[in-house]
Structures are given as structure tokens and as C-alpha cells.
Amino acid sequence: MKTVRWLGVGIGILVPTVAMASTLETVKERDSVRCGVNAAQPGFSSLDDDDQYRGLDTDVCRAIAAAALGDATKVDFVPLDSVERFTALQSGEVDVLSRTTTWTSSRDTTMGMNFTGVSYYDGQAFMVASDLGVQSAKELDGAAVCTQSGTTSELNLSDYFRINGMTYDPVVFDAPEQSIAGFEAGRCDVLSSDASQLYAQRMQLADPSMALVLPEIISKEPLGPAVRQGDDQWFNLVKWSLFAMLNAEELGITQANVDEQLSSENPDVMRLLGQDGHFGEAMGVNVDWAYQIVKQVGNYADIYDRNVGADSDFNIARGLNALWSDGGIQYAPPIR
């Protein structure tokens, strides 16, 4: 009977998915990594003139694809807003979430996801109109503050104003384009978000000199990729894809010189590039996984400079995101 067959299909969809194939197997079978990203956050993830996603977060996705499949172009980017991102990851809509997401304890423990590391150390800041004459965030008592819904920014704001005995009116939008439009229209005195995002949004203003970013950083915002809980193999691969880029920078292996480095005698370089040992195979991927990352995507300095650093419009100094050996706090465990 037809009805019975449709009922069967319905039940088939709902069969428990606990015992499904590992994420890496699924990715290999599909021959692409599904990566949840921002729809439009210049510097981290936005479409360029050729309809290609560009940015730090999207390059992290490409690195994962290079490690898992040997081809950095095999990424399906899934643009997500800040409200739907966790559900998309939890439900298996995306394999990895690389979407300027702050690593917090509750997200790690109650949402069924694990952060694999920190791709960008950020902090929340305030942007104000220059003609307001405000020099410090402490002068913002009574201000109207535009921010984005579903972000840690909302909580930080309320904490910051309460601790400092100040009041504010929150104006909460669900997309960054709308919060910047609200700021430009004068609906709010202040736009608050992660500092990196504020710099990007300032560039999008009709007249960037009308706004300035206040010096106070009011929170810790470690941004990084996250995966679903319960698949340690995939968790390791995503984690070490980022570490490989950091290690490559530390060892002086760049996208430009990676082929020369293949003949290096340095044991650390040989281990990273798969000339010595079988670290890739232990992760379930090819032995040259890290070589492919650096060759096709670059080391951490390459992707930083290209997207948000010296070679980009934003020119954000490395700061905390410099390697530990250069005065920052980016530090990757060794590959051995």
C-alpha cells in the first residue's frame, strides 16, 4: 500500500543516527567538507568579486579540506547567521563551524560541540561616532548601543555597564549589515562587537573617518573552529590542521618555499611535511596532509596577512595573534 510505504520512508528518516559513519568517512565519501561560515564579514568570510569566499575563517576550512581530501578547493561553504549556527553544527548540516565563534565553557559543555583551538584572539570593543567627543568607554553612560543578537557581545555589554554603574539601551539586530545601518542612521551612539569585526565594519561606512574604535577591550573572545562532540578522529584532524599552520609559520615554512623545504634536514620540518614518520596516517589522512595545507592554503602568517593583516585593507597588527616566540600567544603543540 502506498500509505504504508510513505510511513516507512518517514520512519527511515527518523531512525536514530547515533551509529552513523564517522565524519571523516562521510567527508571522504562526499568528497567535500561542509563548512559553516559568515555570509558577509570582510576579513573573515565574505564573497569576493568572483563569488569566492575569502577570509581567515574560510581559509581554515580550506586547510581542513586540504588535510582531509588533499584538495583545498573541495569545500562547500554554508553561510549561517549567528542564531542558526549551533543548530546547523549539532544537526550535521555542517561538518565544522568556522564562523568567528567565541569559545566559551557553556558552548563546549551544554551544546554538544567542542572547540578545537583558537584561530583568532579577539576582544569586544566599542565604535562611536567621532563627533560625539567620547574618548573612553567609561563615558558611555546612558548610550544606545547597537549589537547583534545571539552573540557573546550581548552578555559582555550588560556585564560591563552594570559593573561600571552605567545604564544603556540595547538595540539588537539579527545581522551585522543591519546593526551597521542602524549605527549609520544614528539610531545608536555606539556599535559594539568583536574588535576585528568593528574594524571591518568601519571600512564599510560611507565615510570611515566618521567613526572611531575606542581603546577599551572589555572581554576575551577567542574565536575558533568547532566540531560536534563524540567524533574524536574528526576533532583531532580539525585541531591539527590549525596547529599545522602555526607550526609551519614557526618553522619558517611558507606557501612560497614549501617545495624547497621538502628537502630540509630539520627533523621538525621533515615530520611536519611527512618526510619522516606517519603522523598523517594516524589521523586517517594522507601522509602529506600538512604539506598540502601549506602548499595550497599557506601557513598562519600567510592567511593572517592576506585576510586581515598587512596585505589586506584592514591592516590589523598581529598583537595577541603573533606567535609566542614573537610576543603573541599563538602557540601550537609540536608534531612528533
Add this chain to the structure above:
Amino acid sequence: MSVRPNTRPAGHKPPFWRDRAKRALIFQLLLVAAVAAFLLYIVGNVQDNLSARGITTGFGFLSNTAGFGIVQSLIDYSSQSTYGRTFLVGLLNTLLVGGLGVLAATIIGFIVGIARLSPNWLLARLANAYIETFRNIPLLLQIFFWYYAVLRTLPSARDSLAFGEVIFLNVRGLYLPEPLFESGFGLIPATFILAIIASIALVIWNKRRHEATGKRLPAYWISFALIFGLPLLVLVATGVPITWDIPELRGFNFRGGITIIPEFLALWLALSIYTASFIAEIVRSGIQAISHGQTEAAQALSLPRNLVLRLVVIPQALRVIIPPLTSQYLNLIKNSSLATAIGYPDLVSVFAGTTLNQTGQAIEVIAMTMAVYLTISLLVSMFMNWFNARVALVER
């Protein structure tokens, strides 16, 4: 004793599967059981999967501290309140814009709908242009239009438009003086309620008297005077026990008084104007559904024109108008969830947006939100169905 040959032996009933009523009952029970089992299976499956993935479930989160601010709240709310409280704040904000939207849409809709049938060429064309414009532009665009177009034309807080130095309008909203009631004010609402009761009694008495004697008083005008005049009289007699909290510019913004945020104004305008264009068409069709012969017959009885409308045309037109009007009310209330696009803190923005994200409990939060919209819509339908049954033509 003689036994008639055609009767069945005593005590012998047909087997239950031959009994049509019992058979139907059994099938119904089987279906209910199957549906229940299916639902149980889904719920169990969801719970298994959520716990297998380490996602917290249950409604315990409602008593946790929310920790974020909300710009407009009809009840006491601070960032130290609970997630349960954010639900109430969002719900009330939704009901506020929905209720006022229904009211405004109905008034505008009726005026435009009647204007469209006006013999005045200009008026009819203007009404037509209104309907065709607003009915054919997507609502979200209209909301953006009212929000950004209105925002950009308003002055900043420091150059506010002042009306008599007590009302201020700027890009942050409309600031009104807030009445603060002193002791002795309780008398005024009491008189108000008394006047309403007296008016109802008057209208009923007037109707009976009219039916008995043919004489009538202008009861509606008298009621109007009672309801508004009496409290006003008491207000003056008690020496106006109200002080006003007048908004004043301090720092960045106005403090004190009542603030109507621009998000609310934009959403309210957009919802009312958009829905009114549909209601206008419904009203027009309702009036045109009444054959012109009815009007002519009423005029032949020398009823005055306003009574022709009130006693003959409108009661019959309402029969046609009310069922589709209900759908428009439901649409308006559901469309109010577009608030989230411009940052009006309605249920979807506050609860299904921020709260969902902070807690990560999508299933519980979305289920609660859906239940709210379903409940509101069912209540509105129930009321409108009751009203429809009241105005329905009694067929004889």
C-alpha cells in the same frame, strides 16, 4: 410458550467485527494508538540523540539568569532576570504590537474600503492607489522602508523636535511625559467604570423605550458625555492629582517619561498599513455583496442615510467581512515576528533569538515559541468565530 421462528436465539449477538459501530470504534482506537506510538517514538528518538551528542535538554534553563538587556519591556526587567522572564517580556511586546496593529489596521482598512466606494472620484482613486501600492510590496521591505526612511529623516537627540517642551521626537524615539498618580487618583477610574455601567443601562433602556413607544433619546451621545465628561469633572473637582515626569536631555539621551522606540513605531506602521490594504478590499467586497435593492428598499421606507448603513447594509456586510477579516488578523499577528529584522524586541527576537542562542536549547525554545503563536491564533479565531456567529443572519 410459543417461540416465533424468525427471532434469533436469546443471548446470541453478532460477533463484534460484524457490528459496524464497534468496528469503527476499533479502527479509531487503533489509529489513535498508532499516532501516539509514533509521537512517543519521535520524542524518545530526539531525546536519545540529544543526550548522545551531549546537548542539555529540559526546561530548567528558564530559571537561569539571562544576563542580557532588552530595550523595551512592559514589566520589570533587568539583565539579572531569568530566561523565563525574557519569555514574558517578548510575549508582551508581541501582544502589544499585534493588538495595536489589529486596531489600527481595522480602522484604516474600514476607512479606505469605504472611501474606495465613494462617489467622489479623487477619494476613490486615492484609496485605490493606496490599496494597490501597499498590497503589492513585500512586508519585509515595507518594514525596512519605515524603519530606515523614517530614522534617517529624524534629527539626533541633541536637535530633537520639541512639542511644547514636553514631547520630544528624535532618531531614538518619541519621548512623552509620564503621568505619576498621587493618592486620591483612584476615584477617577472608579467614576469611569461607573459611567460605563450607566451608559450600558441607558442604551438598553432607550432601546426598550424605542420599541415600546417609538420615542428615542440620542443615547450614544449621552453615553459619550457620561464616559468622558464625568471622570473629567471628578479630576477637576479633586484638584488634578497627577504630576508629570517630563523627559529631559541628560548625557546622550532623554531620560524620564515614556519612550516609544522607533522600532516599535516602524513595525506598527508597516503592519497596520500593509494589513489595512487587504482589509480595505475585504470591506469593499463585503459592502458590494449587499444588493443595491436593499439600500433602495430601506430608502423607500424613508430611513435616513446613516440608518440605512447602520441597520441594513453593515449588519449584512459584516457576515461577508468577518471570516476573511479573521485571517487578516491572524496574518498580522504572525507577521509581527518580522520584528527581529529591525531589532524590535518581540518574542522571536528576544526568546527564539537571544535566549535560544545563549542556552542552545533550540527544541524547547522553538516549541514554546510555536505554542505561543498557535495559542494566540486559536484564541483570536475563537473570538472571531463567536463574533461571526453573533452577527450571522438568522435564517428562518
